[in-house]
Amino acid sequence: MTTTAPLLSSVEVARFVATGFHRMDAVIPDDLNEEAIGVFDAGIPVAYYGQPVPKVYEEGSFVRRLIETPAVAGALHSLIGPDPTVDHHALHVREPREGAAQALHADAIIDTRPDAFDVQLMYYPHEVTGTMGGTLSVPGSHLRRTNESDTGRYQNLRGQSRLTCPAGTVVLLHHGIWHGGRRNDSDTRRYMFKIRFNPTVPQVRLWDTSDLDDPRIAHELGRHFPWCEHATGRLEVYNRIKLWRAMTGDASFDIDLWATRVANRPGRVA
Amino acid sequence: MKQQVLVLYLNNSALDSEVLAWAFYDGTGKTEPTTGDSDLPPYDTGTEALRDGWRLFQASQLIPPYPGHEYDTSYMKHEFFFEKLE
Numbered sequence: 014m015t016t017t018a019p020l021l022s023s024v025e026v027a028r029f030v031a032t033g034f035h036r037m038d039a040v041i042p043d044d045l046n047e048e049a050i051g052v053f054d055a056g057i058p059v060a061y062y063g064q065p066v067p068k069v070y071e072e073g074s075f076v077r078r079l080i081e082t083p084a085v086a087g088a089l090h091s092l093i094g095p096d097p098t099v100d101h102h103a104l105h106v107r108e109p110r111e112g113a114a115q116a117l118h119a120d121a122i123i124d125t126r127p128d129a130f131d132v133q134l135m136y137y138p139h140e141v142t143g144t145m146g147g148t149l150s151v152p153g154s155h156l157r158r159t160n161e162s163d164t165g166r167y168q169n170l171r172g173q174s175r176l177t178c179p180a181g182t183v184v185l186l187h188h189g190i191w192h193g194g195r196r197n198d199s200d201t202r203r204y205m206f207k208i209r210f211n212p213t214v215p216q217v218r219l220w221d222t223s224d225l226d227d228p229r230i231a232h233e234l235g236r237h238f239p240w241c242e243h244a245t246g247r248l249e250v251y252n253r254i255k256l257w258r259a260m261t262g263d264a265s266f267d268i269d270l271w272a273t274r275v276a277n278r279p280g281r282v283a
Numbered sequence: 284m285k286q287q288v289l290v291l292y293l294n295n296s297a298l299d300s301e302v303l304a305w306a307f308y309d310g311t312g313k314t315e316p317t318t319g320d321s322d323l324p325p326y327d328t329g330t331e332a333l334r335d336g337w338r339l340f341q342a343s344q345l346i347p348p349y350p351g352h353e354y355d356t357s358y359m360k361h362e363f364f365f366e367k368l369e
Contacts, residue, residue, distance in 0.1 A: 114318040149319035157356045166290065167359065168306035168318050175319055195319040240303050243294055248356050 018087030020221040026091060027233040030253050030260070033155030033190040035092070040084045041136065041181035048075060049138035053204050057104040063211070069099040076102075079136060080208070085183050091220035092185060093132045093210045100131060100209035107146045107197035107205075115193035116165030117149065120209070123160040124189060128259035129216055130155075131188040136206045139180045146197035147176030148184075148205065153238035155189035156252045164191055172239030217262050225261065231268045247271070285310040287367045289337055291329055292359040296345055298329040304359055311369050329363050337365035 021035070029035045052075045062069045070076040080086060089097070120133065141147040151173050175195060176184070186192070188209070197203050224230075234253045237246045254272045258264055267273045292304035302324040307316040326332045333339065341364040348355070 114320070117318055157358070159357055164358065165318075166306055167292070167304050168316060169321050169324070170292075170304040171302075171322075171324065173319065173322065175322065193318050196317050242303065242360055245356050245360060248354055251354055252356065 018083040018085075018090065020087050020219075021091035022221050022227075023224045024227050024229045024233060026220045026260070027230040027257065029092060029185075029187070030256055031233050031236045032152040033187040034150065034152065035088055035185045036178075037084055037088065037183045037185075039179040039181045040183050041079065041082055041138070043181065045075070045078060045082075046138045046181045049079075049136075049206070050204070053104055053106075053138070053206065057102065057206070059101065059103045061101040062099045065096060065098055065213075076208070080134070082183075085134070088185055089132065089134070089210065092216070093212050094214040094216055094219045096213050097132075097210040098213060100211050102206070102208040105194055105205045105207060107194055107203040109197060109200045109202060111146070111197045114146070114149070114196040116162045117151070117167050117191050117193045118162035118164060119155075119159060119189050119191055121161070121188065123158055125158065127255060129212055131212070132210045133186040133188060134208045134210065135184045135186060137176075137178055137180070137182045138204055138206070141176055141178050141182075141203060142199065142201075143175070143177050144197075144199040145201055145203045146195035146199070147178065147203070148192055149195050150174045150176070150186070150190055150192040151238075151240060152190075153236070153241060153249060154191040155187040156249060156256070157189070157191070159191070167191075170240035216260055218260070222261075230257075235268050251275075284368045285312075287311060287369060289325065289332060289365040289367075291324075291326070291332060291363045291365065293329055293361040293363060296343070296361050298333075298339070298342070298363065300361070301328060302326055332365055337367055339363060339365050 080089065135148065151170050234257055235250050241249060250268060251271050254266060254268055258266050287310055288308040290306040291302050294300040294303055305324050309316060343360060343362045
């Protein structure tokens with residue numbers, strides 16, 4: 014999948030590294046959103062592929078048109094790179110007055126890759142209101158090493174995101190982010206279609222790097238999230254610095270010497 | 284008697300530090316708390332819960348990081364379990 018779609022800026026990618034998501038409100042046109050409901054009602058079984066996009070989705074198909082929407086294609090390219098493989102897709106439906114929320118979890122299994130990540134696309138074809146059980150997610154949780162729903166004990170966290178959005182919203186998530194479908198307390202069925210993408214190239218400088226020296230990058234990477242312990246929050250910044258170094262190829266990048274001072278061992282080589 | 288359980292996750296290992304995350308399990312069946320049902324914590328600190336009658340029955344230990352994993356982050360560190368009996 015090659016694209017001339019608009020790429021993300023360095024500041025936007027840094028924000029993704031810090032928060033674990035990139036949100037695009039009402040980015041999908043109305044006609045595609047209206048078509049989506051019929052496609053979803055016809056049923057989309059969960060399917061695992063590990064195949065390139067053109068092998069999974071025919072040209073002109075609903076999903077191809079969805080992910081080729083310029084803003085979506087550009088953001089995907091910026092984060093996952095060209096020609097990703099489709100890991101799997103799944104349609105999530107929360108029925109009206111459905112009894113319980115999903116336990117807070119990260120998808121798949123614990124994932125310790127320090128310099129690569131999968132991207133999960135979540136698409137909402139209709140407006141999601143506060144009572145419809147929009148996806149719960151925890152900004153900044155994606156670098157925590159936890160396994161799937163072992164976080165299920167955590168019901169609520171300060172600064173959590175309880176998604177409400179207009180029709181046609183797409184959110185791209187780092188694979189590790191803590192999230193879950195909330196209880197649908199409305200009388201309206203809620204749909205969310207998800208595709209997980211795997212990278213096939215090193216995720217290094219895949220975005221528009223013309224602003225790579227922007228001081229807002231350090232500001233984004235150095236953010237503290239309200240749910241995060243004060244001390245552990247410092248480790249989160251350290252881990253973001255390591256990921257940013259991997260994604261930019263700049264082994265000297267640092268913020269306030271967090272990574273530099275703990276590596277400073279004058280006169281020692283091992 | 285039936286048990287209500289409140290779990291608070293605090294900002295550091297001190298019981299009077301700020302509540303960052305929380306969960307509530309209601310053995311009386313009067314409420315049905317679930318994931319993502321509130322943005323506001325029931326108390327600002329652990330001691331505020333004590334003052335409201337919650338009894339502390341378990342607290343996280345302080346465990347040193349495993350060698351080689353000092354910079355890893357994982358589960359919420361400072362977990363405190365409280366109960367009320369009704």
